[in-house]
Amino acid sequence: MAQPSALKRVSDTIWELPRSYKAGMLVPARVFGTEKLIREMDDGVFEQVSNVACLPGIVDYAFCMPDGHWGYGFPIGGVAAMDPEKGVISPGGIGFDINCGMRLVRTSLTYEEVRPRLKELVDAMFYRIPSGVGSTGLVRLSHDEFRQVVEEGSKWCLKKGYAWSEDLKFTEEQGCFKGAKASKVSQRAIERGFDQVGTLGSGNHYCEIQVARPENVFDEALAASYGFTIPNQVAVMFHCGSRGFGHQVATDYLQLFLKVMEKKYGIKALDRELACAPFNSEEGQAYFAAMKCAANMAFVNRQVILHMLRQVFSEVFGRSPEELGMSMVYDVTHNTAKLEKHLVKGKARELLVHRKGATRAYGPGMEGLPPEYMEAGQPVIIGGSMETGSYLLAGLPTGGKAFYTTAHGSGRTMSRHQAKKMYRGTKLQHDMEERGIYVRSVTWGGLAEEAGAAYKEIDEVVKATELAGLSKRVLRLTPIGNIKG
């Protein structure tokens, strides 16, 4: 991979493309990463992050996180804050899987207690939580009920008994993007998603049982703040989003914005996937309200999956989820745009922050955090590949340099097709089992596609976020069981 010669090193972990790099750039572009990660980054990242820097109303910099790779319009890992009056909103800055995100749930069980029941547990999860192409959830809803669900988010789950009240407190935005309007969502989107509540999906979506080994706890005080106090404590992490509903919302508005962007608003974008509309326009506001519905669907999806997980653990261990200490650590979103207050050149401003394949990482004391985490800062959940491990990090006071945003995962380096050529699902499952990781998947091919070697080194990614002052390592979680769509 060749980096542009204009790329200048600003610090050990910040690399900048000046405005002179490309005609039309309104701000410079900054990519976070260690030298190793920057060297390995694909050319698409630099091309796309500099395209983002051309979007009307962009403030400060167009950013890309250390796990960045090329995406659609924005790179994955792309972050852009827009002036709400003069700026645009772009589905390409949010992604097709709106509010794809991570949820981490701890238990009071230890690895020693779980190991003898691991297969039984993973099999039960695999049969209970629907996954794969065309799967439908156990929650039966009419179209009208679904419309209510996507406006209310996790509050709906609380009413229906799918949530503990504390779950909402430990979910970004308390599990509900306010201002969601189902009237701004197409009938097609409703039809694609109304029966998918509580389904994992496929691709890189998974649900994983993990262990926090004592040697992998980097900050005991922060770990304790997040409820990790027992050696070899077991947790469950899962990754999924708004399913067909969110994908259709994104597709609908991409098509609409392509029609109005230039003709009605005179905006020229460098890439059709950067289709956008002024935030303060009829179309921009409609998308914002529809996107919030999709974000809420994703919260509800993860909440219902948590409900099923609690049932499965309870059945396998013969104790209630409360007795098993199955409290949420946190739920973070990856693909969203939100109005947030940030300091820009010393002045507090309200900005529309697009994060695509990037995690909000609020530092200690920031508004929006639950009281329990005011001192520690926001938990950040970064999922690695199913073979290597994942991280729990904490937001830092120094995160303001990137609108309090950090990485979201490890990022692929090998194509799905290549991974399938190199690995066989059946053999991979066997090899992983020998290493103490029991995995179940709907498809063997899908399993091979997610082989650990297809991903960047997560250790390097999280190290880069820490060196850059975006988030701090709290503990590393080792996989022991995994289900995949």
Added chain:
Amino acid sequence: MPYRYLDDIATADVAFEATGATLEELFASAAEAATNVMVEEPERVERKKKVDVSLKNEDADMLLFDFLGELIYYKDAKKLLLLVEGIRITEGADGYSLEATLSGEELDPKRHPLGADVKAVTLHRFSLTRTNEGWRATAILDI
């Protein structure tokens, strides 16, 4: 149905190139390429149910984008795996019109070895071009 998957374009997703002597043939190839991402061996999909689709677009490439979007919609909303039974595309003063009959059956994981769920058709490097032999399209599906 000539199509092939392109390995080096889409790291996290699936890219394909489809060709056809006519636009109709190309659309049918592209449909099979998309269905084949979701299930292996699309030739085993039985033609039990029929769906009629009518689409219009000013541009031929966006007509293909809309058409592939229909397949994804039917996969989620009706659980249908569909292939092209008959298709007609006409060019008029206001753009292109498509009339197609799609046929297939409901997805059954017991009989259809599952592939990856397609979230969306993307416009990244999306193209439809005329060639000496007919038409060629490249598309990336978000997985």
